[in-house]
Amino acid sequence: MEERHETVIVGGGHAGLAMSHQLSRRGRAHVVLERGRVAERWRSERWDSLHFQFPNWSLALPGQPYDGPHPDGFSSRDEVVAFIERYCAATAAPVRTGVRVDAIRPAPAADGFRLDTSHGVLAASNVVVATGPYQEPVIPAPAGALPPRVTQVHSSAYRNPSRLPAGAVLVVGSGASGCQIVEDLLAAGRRVFLSVGRHRRFPRRYRGRDMFWWMERMGALDQTLEERPEARERPNPLVTGVGGGHDIDLRHYAARGAILLGRLEAVEGSRLWLADDLDEQLARGDEGVTAFTRSVDAYVARAGLAVPEEASPEPRAVPTAAPIRTIDLAAASISTVIWATGFRRDFGWIRLPVLDERGEPIHRRGVTRCAGLYFLGLPWLYTLKSSVLCGVGRDADHLAEHIASRAAIPALRRT
Numbered sequence: 001m002e003e004r005h006e007t008v009i010v011g012g013g014h015a016g017l018a019m020s021h022q023l024s025r026r027g028r029a030h031v032v033l034e035r036g037r038v039a040e041r042w043r044s045e046r047w048d049s050l051h052f053q054f055p056n057w058s059l060a061l062p063g064q065p066y067d068g069p070h071p072d073g074f075s076s077r078d079e080v081v082a083f084i085e086r087y088c089a090a091t092a093a094p095v096r097t098g099v100r101v102d103a104i105r106p107a108p109a110a111d112g113f114r115l116d117t118s119h120g121v122l123a124a125s126n127v128v129v130a131t132g133p134y135q136e137p138v139i140p141a142p143a144g145a146l147p148p149r150v151t152q153v154h155s156s157a158y159r160n161p162s163r164l165p166a167g168a169v170l171v172v173g174s175g176a177s178g179c180q181i182v183e184d185l186l187a188a189g190r191r192v193f194l195s196v197g198r199h200r201r202f203p204r205r206y207r208g209r210d211m212f213w214w215m216e217r218m219g220a221l222d223q224t225l226e227e228r229p230e231a232r233e234r235p236n237p238l239v240t241g242v243g244g245g246h247d248i249d250l251r252h253y254a255a256r257g258a259i260l261l262g263r264l265e266a267v268e269g270s271r272l273w274l275a276d277d278l279d280e281q282l283a284r285g286d287e288g289v290t291a292f293t294r295s296v297d298a299y300v301a302r303a304g305l306a307v308p309e310e311a312s313p314e315p316r317a318v319p320t321a322a323p324i325r326t327i328d329l330a331a332a333s334i335s336t337v338i339w340a341t342g343f344r345r346d347f348g349w350i351r352l353p354v355l356d357e358r359g360e361p362i363h364r365r366g367v368t369r370c371a372g373l374y375f376l377g378l379p380w381l382y383t384l385k386s387s388v389l390c391g392v393g394r395d396a397d398h399l400a401e402h403i404a405s406r407a408a409i410p411a412l413r414r415t
């Protein structure tokens with residue numbers, strides 16, 4: 001007989017587990033299918049030195065606040081995995097690990113869905129897709145033209161400097177991943193080139209508080225795209241939790257010997273061609289600091305908060321000479337290119353009319369037009385914090401409520 005579930009959650013990261021908890025609280029039966037292990041992406045797609053980028057007090061899931069000794073510290077990658085594992089155990093989430101979902105289709109009998117998995121076919125009235133905001137590596141086209149002797153690694157496959165061949169390393173991309181990897185390489189004494197792209201610097205702390213504290217306090221994390229439509233195109237804040245958390249400033253890397261370059265435009269044999277946009281990118285990155293500190297100052301004045309005064313950090317001159325427009329990989333002894341160029345989502349395995357022309361889910365707060373099919377954990381699913389750990393609980397609560405109300409009115413299951 002066919003195995004049937006009221007709800008199947010696809011993905012056993014923090015989003016899938018928060019969803020499981022919110023359904024359990026309502027007494028709704030479900031199962032979580034995870035193709036690897038619980039928190040697989042934190043285990044196998046994050047580098048060794050990565051730390052949680054927000055203070056530990058925000059390492060919190062529904063029913064499990066941070067209760068460790070360092071609320072203002074930053075947990076290591078392995079501590080984040082342990083936190084999620086502990087959550088899974090504490091909530092007794094019904095997780096089946098090692099089960100990959102290959103397709104979700106409409107059920108032949110009209111009501112609900114059929115899931116093709118690595119362990120057979122399942123049927124479900126509801127499916128929550130919680131397969132992550134950052135799924136498939138994006139590797140730009142010039143990668144294909146690099147000489148075979150150059151080792152290429154995406155940031156999701158980078159672990160630590162000792163795993164890379166000897167020689168200089170070119171990091172392409174200056175988001176939080178690219179910059180944190182540059183710091184890792186510089187600390188190991190590696191010669192580093194950084195191709196700088198769009199980024200948005202933030203001060204780690206300002207006027208006595210962490211930037212994330214200010215964002216929460218000012219309500220920025222709870223803003224929706226309707227309120228801030230321009231926010232979708234903005235790069236994520238450039239922050240790190242390594243070493244107790246500190247500012248990221250690309251000029252410091254240059255002062256420590258890294259060679260800053262403009263955007264990578266093309267590769268011809270051993271030669272790289274770079275855009276003449278480094279100063280512009282650095283200046284735009286600094287605008288993040290100015291905008292943030294001004295908004296904090298305005299908020300402090302409005303709210304009448306008694307916090308220390310602090311001068312907004314001044315950007316310094318870039319210690320570069322004439323812009324570098326071209327580099328010969330062999331002459332620069334570059335043995336490795338690390339692509340810190342982001343991710344895309346792949347929902348091609350969902351065979352239902354819920355994706356737009358770019359393959360992105362069409363939904364309202366995670367609820368799709370296919371009754372019973374939901375998404376969770378995506379950037380801006382509802383608010384700015386929807387795709388980070390402390391933000392998923394509220395979205396999961398909303399979806400669990402939806403699922404519970406569908407179960408209460410059986411006729412709705414066929415709408």
Ligand SMILES: Cc1cc2nc3c(=O)[nH]c(=O)nc-3n(C[C@H](O)[C@H](O)[C@H](O)COP(=O)(O)OP(=O)(O)OC[C@H]3O[C@@H](n4cnc5c(N)ncnc54)[C@H](O)[C@@H]3O)c2cc1C
Pocket residue numbers: 010011012013014015016033034035036037038039040041042046051052053054099100101102130131132133134177376377378387388389390
């Ligand atoms: C480098 C990096 C650093 C980050 N740092 C932070 C941070 O400091 N703080 C923070 O709050 N957020 C951070 N994030 C963002 C976000 O919190 C993480 O991406 C987090 O892993 C997302 O959790 P999730 O449960 O939504 O998805 P994921 O952790 O991606 O979990 C999805 C799960 O689904 C499984 N899966 C996928 N497809 C299938 C399938 N077809 N069948 C079955 N299982 C499947 C995967 O194996 C995975 O375990 C970071 C992201 C990145 C890339």
